[in-house]
Amino acid sequence: MQAIVIGGGIIGLSSAYYLRQKGWNVTVLEKGDLKDNCSFGNMGYLSPSHFVPLAQPGIIGQGLLWMFQEKSPFYIRPSLNPDLISWGIKFMRASNQRHVERSAKPLMDLLLLSRDLTIGWQKSGLIDMQLAHDGCMMYYQSAKKEHEELENARQAEALGLNIEIFDRDQVQALEPDVRPDVRGGVLYKDDAHLHPNSLMEQLPQVLERMGVEVMTGCQVTEFCSRNGQITSVKYRREGESSAHSLTADIVVLAAGSWSPQLAKMAGEKLSLMPGKGYSMTIAAPKQRLRYPSILLDAKVALTPWANQLRIGSTMEIGAINDRILLPRVQGILEAVPRFLPGLADDAEFKKLATEPNLASKVWYGFRPVSADGMPYIGFAKNNKNLIMATGHAMVGVSLAAGTGLVVSELAEGKSTSVSLEAFDPRRY
Numbered sequence: 096m097q098a099i100v101i102g103g104g105i106i107g108l109s110s111a112y113y114l115r116q117k118g119w120n121v122t123v124l125e126k127g128d129l130k131d132n133c134s135f136g137n138m139g140y141l142s143p144s145h146f147v148p149l150a151q152p153g154i155i156g157q158g159l160l161w162m163f164q165e166k167s168p169f170y171i172r173p174s175l176n177p178d179l180i181s182w183g184i185k186f187m188r189a190s191n192q193r194h195v196e197r198s199a200k201p202l203m204d205l206l207l208l209s210r211d212l213t214i215g216w217q218k219s220g221l222i223d224m225q226l227a228h229d230g231c232m233m234y235y236q237s238a239k240k241e242h243e244e245l246e247n248a249r250q251a252e253a254l255g256l257n258i259e260i261f262d263r264d265q266v267q268a269l270e271p272d273v274r275p276d277v278r279g280g281v282l283y284k285d286d287a288h289l290h291p292n293s294l295m296e297q298l299p300q301v302l303e304r305m306g307v308e309v310m311t312g313c314q315v316t317e318f319c320s321r322n323g324q325i326t327s328v329k330y331r332r333e334g335e336s337s338a339h340s341l342t343a344d345i346v347v348l349a350a351g352s353w354s355p356q357l358a359k360m361a362g363e364k365l366s367l368m369p370g371k372g373y374s375m376t377i378a379a380p381k382q383r384l385r386y387p388s389i390l391l392d393a394k395v396a397l398t399p400w401a402n403q404l405r406i407g408s409t410m411e412i413g414a415i416n417d418r419i420l421l422p423r424v425q426g427i428l429e430a431v432p433r434f435l436p437g438l439a440d441d442a443e444f445k446k447l448a449t450e451p452n453l454a455s456k457v458w459y460g461f462r463p464v465s466a467d468g469m470p471y472i473g474f475a476k477n478n479k480n481l482i483m484a485t486g487h488a489m490v491g492v493s494l495a496a497g498t499g500l501v502v503s504e505l506a507e508g509k510s511t512s513v514s515l516e517a518f519d520p521r522r523y
Contacts, residue, residue: 109499166426172413209497
């Protein structure tokens with residue numbers, strides 16, 4: 096049986112891994128070269144703590160305020176694009192407490208499954224990705240953010256997660272080098288983190304050793320169907336004018352932010368927009384950060400590894416483009432010493448903050464953001480052998496292994512390890 100996976104990002108590669116493990120002949124078609132897709136600049140979190148979908152109460156009002164602040168972490172580029180307008184209306188309708196309550200448990204279940212599977216990859220020696228199970232610290236400076244995060248912490252405990260709440264003095268004792276200037280923080284002990292670059296470099300090699308054919312520089316041009324089923328996929332190699340064709344028993348669409356255009360070619364519709372994010376990576380500061388941390392008021396995340404520190408943020412909703420909005424990058428850098436003053440005078444951080452050609456130090460990628468902040472995982476509406484696996488927004492690495500497993504279970508016609516009702520692509 097032949098499976099074609101469209102997209103060589105972390106979701107596509109994970110799907111290919113589990114499909115091959117179950118005996119499928121698998122071909123991955125990737126339009127790029129696998130060297131710099133969205134997961135490379137990811138923060139590397141395996142985060143059951145991220146059980147609240149992006150569409151949540153208050154995000155619309157906050158987002159409107161942030162649109163008029165050039166250094167804010169959230170921006171929607173105004174446009175008359177009907178896809179953006181349709182997405183925006185759906186997103187507004189989903190941003191309510193009922194949606195959060197309905198989504199939290201299925202999202203957390205998939206996050207926990209995925210975390211455990213990924214930890215299994217490391218423990219088995221399959222991939223060496225600097226995985227550490229240290230948890231993740233959420234810091235707040237304002238009373239408003241403190242209230243919101245303590246509410247999230249209570250919900251996390253009700254769902255069975257392990258959390259610990261710290262006051263200002265306690266977090267400063269936990270992080271003596273960076274001295275957090277905050278009201279306090281919540282440590283989500285179930286979270287882990289890894290080095291995504293190592294994961295993304297090694298996983299294709301693992302797949303090739305398993306017999307998966309990973310084809311780069313291949314642009315899908317057509318889906319051929321009969322009786323509501325895709326029979327073959329046509330593609331064109333980079334630099335060639337003629338098309339090639341692959342027969343298919345199962346097709347997995349895991350093309351991230353490029354998924355809507357491909358879905359349309361197959362007669363499907365996906366309400367999804369690209370959300371550009373930025374990150375910067377420096378050599379590990381002498382002022383060591385011990386825990387992966389999210390600065391809630393600024394929406395900035397930091398991940399420490401043995402030899403590096405990564406700083407990331409922003410969500411720019413709009414068309415795919417190569418523009419870097421430097422004021423927003425400056426906003427990220429200014430937030431770090433405001434929350435973690437111990438880093439202000441560190442040589443590596445100062446070098447980045449004063450870099451005259453800052454754009455050259457910025458990585459950016461496009462997160463696929465669904466209309467309700469929940470991934471699309473499941474069979475498509477009009478093609479009975481097309482499985483959607485996209486829309487994972489900021490938690491692609493966190494959800495990758497779990498998504499790959501359930502994709503393989505769907506392909507086999509078996510019950511899935513977690514319920515997929517909340518992720519059904521046919522909900523829009």
